[in-house]
Amino acid sequence: MKEVFAPHLNHNVKFGRRHPVAFGPHLKLRNYLRAGLPAAPPTSDYTPKAASIVADIMGNDAHGDCIYAAGYHTVGVETANAGTPFHATLAQVLADYSAVTGFKPNDPNTDNGGLIQDALNYWLSHGFANGTKILGYLSVDATNVAEVQACCYLFENLVLGMALPDAWITPFPSGSGFTWDVAGTPDTNNGHCIAAFGHDAHGVKIATWGLLGTLTYAALAKYAVASGSGELWVILTPDQLAKGQDKAPNGVRWSDLIADFDSIGGHVPLPAPPPPAPPAPPSTGGVSLAQAEAAVKKAFAGQPWLISSGSAVKTAMKALEGITGWPK
Numbered sequence: 001m002k003e004v005f006a007p008h009l010n011h012n013v014k015f016g017r018r019h020p021v022a023f024g025p026h027l028k029l030r031n032y033l034r035a036g037l038p039a040a041p042p043t044s045d046y047t048p049k050a051a052s053i054v055a056d057i058m059g060n061d062a063h064g065d066c067i068y069a070a071g072y073h074t075v076g077v078e079t080a081n082a083g084t085p086f087h088a089t090l091a092q093v094l095a096d097y098s099a100v101t102g103f104k105p106n107d108p109n110t111d112n113g114g115l116i117q118d119a120l121n122y123w124l125s126h127g128f129a130n131g132t133k134i135l136g137y138l139s140v141d142a143t144n145v146a147e148v149q150a151c152c153y154l155f156e157n158l159v160l161g162m163a164l165p166d167a168w169i170t171p172f173p174s175g176s177g178f179t180w181d182v183a184g185t186p187d188t189n190n191g192h193c194i195a196a197f198g199h200d201a202h203g204v205k206i207a208t209w210g211l212l213g214t215l216t217y218a219a220l221a222k223y224a225v226a227s228g229s230g231e232l233w234v235i236l237t238p239d240q241l242a243k244g245q246d247k248a249p250n251g252v253r254w255s256d257l258i259a260d261f262d263s264i265g266g267h268v269p270l271p272a273p274p275p276p277a278p279p280a281p282p283s284t285g286g287v288s289l290a291q292a293e294a295a296v297k298k299a300f301a302g303q304p305w306l307i308s309s310g311s312a313v314k315t316a317m318k319a320l321e322g323i324t325g326w327p328k
Contacts, residue, residue, distance in 0.1 A: 186223050
């Protein structure tokens with residue numbers, strides 16, 4: 001397995017992502033985004049509350065466990081932003097690496113890296129060491145900047161599998177703040193898995209080998225696609241779904257997404273339809289209860305199952321105020 005010298009550590013680090021021969025069945029994020037999805041804000045960054053977690057190399061210097069380090073960085077960021085940070089131990093990270101690939105810490109011949117989808121499927125069925133069990137994972141279109149930004153904003157993570165071009169590691173970044181842009185041909189000997197936890201106008205904010213940097217959108221479109229020996233995923237957990245729902249209640253087909261997760265082994269209940277609205281108050285304009293009910297039902301006809309209470313109230317009030325004769 002290839003190693004390169006990392007000056008910020010003063011010793012070598014390893015790669016560890018093997019290129020898949022073929023991708024198994026998977027869901028695509030774009031199939032769940034409505035045309036009216038609000039644009040993501042100009043920037044997002046979910047790393048500050050998990051600074052010590054993403055700075056932990058989690059064994060990816062001595063071992064080819066980059067996929068598992070990226071996974072546990074993702075869980076660390078998600079739990080830190082939920083208020084209960086989970087910082088995995090090296091033993092916990094390597095235990096998952098061993099469970100999926102057969103790696104044995106005392107046998108270098110078993111340290112051969114792995115496939116990202118194998119790890120994602122393991123976490124789908126077994127969960128992480130803290131009990132977090134992913135609901136599923138979606139592929140993301142690395143060439144679509146709006147989709148990438150929406151994904152970073154709504155779900156707090158991206159998992160990138162790439163064959164890094166040699167120019168990114170020769171010379172190796174000396175510290176955080178580096179930028180990786182288009183830099184020639186991807187080298188399949190440099191197979192690596194990286195997590196991203198935010199975005200800005202230039203690209204996505206990545207965490208790798210204990211450093212934070214930026215991967216430009218142009219580089220993402222070139223190296224995180226199948227034609228460039230790459231892949232791009234988002235991991236979804238119950239907390240992330242709840243947060244995403246709150247951020248964009250009208251832009252994601254939540255009921256379809258949850259139903260599909262359940263069809264591949266998830267256990268997320270679809271929310272019950274909202275209770276009937278109370279009778280409309282009497283008005284001086286002669287508006288009947290039937291008119292009010294019809295206006296509200298029409299307003300909710302295009303809404304997803306999952307909607308915040310605040311959005312529901314606004315939708316209903318706007319519908320009622322549009323009825324001629326309704327008191328202002």
